[in-house]
Amino acid sequence: AGIVQAGSNLKVAPQGGSLQLNARSEAQKAYDEGKKLYELKTVESLQKAIKKWEEALKIYQNISDKGKQALTMIEIGRAYNYLQVNDKALEYYQRALALYRKVSDKTGEAAAFNHI
Numbered sequence: 372a373g374i375v376q377a378g379s380n381l382k383v384a385p386q387g388g389s390l391q392l393n394a395r396s397e398a399q400k401a402y403d404e405g406k407k408l409y410e411l412k413t414v415e416s417l418q419k420a421i422k423k424w425e426e427a428l429k430i431y432q433n434i435s436d437k438g439k440q441a442l443t444m445i446e447i448g449r450a451y452n453y454l455q456v457n458d459k460a461l462e463y464y465q466r467a468l469a470l471y472r473k474v475s476d477k478t479g480e481a482a483a484f485n486h487i
Contacts, residue, residue: 394433395434395436398426398436401423401426402424402443405423405424405427405446409449409453412453414454418454424443424446428447431443437473437474438470438471441470441474441483442467444464445463445467445482447463448460448461448462448463448486451463464483468484471483
């Protein structure tokens with residue numbers, strides 16, 4: 372599928388047709404798919420979850436949703452932690468912490484610290 376940004380919407384052209392989706396709902400869909408994959412907790416499913424969350428993260432960055440960016444970074448960190456890739460996990464937790472601080476989200480900061 373090809374994705375072209377048009378304002379706050381993404382135009383997605385899947386095989387055999389075209390479909391316009393709201394960027395936020397597309398990001399949430401990718402995020403939710405990542406959660407389902409994470410729950411399987413196999414190496415392959417965790418790697419796929421990370422890819423889905425990275426996809427969601429890019430969209431959240433494009434629409435400047437810092438809270439959702441931070442939440443998604445926590446999830447990516449959790450997957451890397453489960454895979455025992457601790458340096459990557461820490462990197463994502465620290466990035467999430469920085470964003471939570473930027474938006475003055477004390478609960479988010481606490482959650483990020485909990486993972487560090």
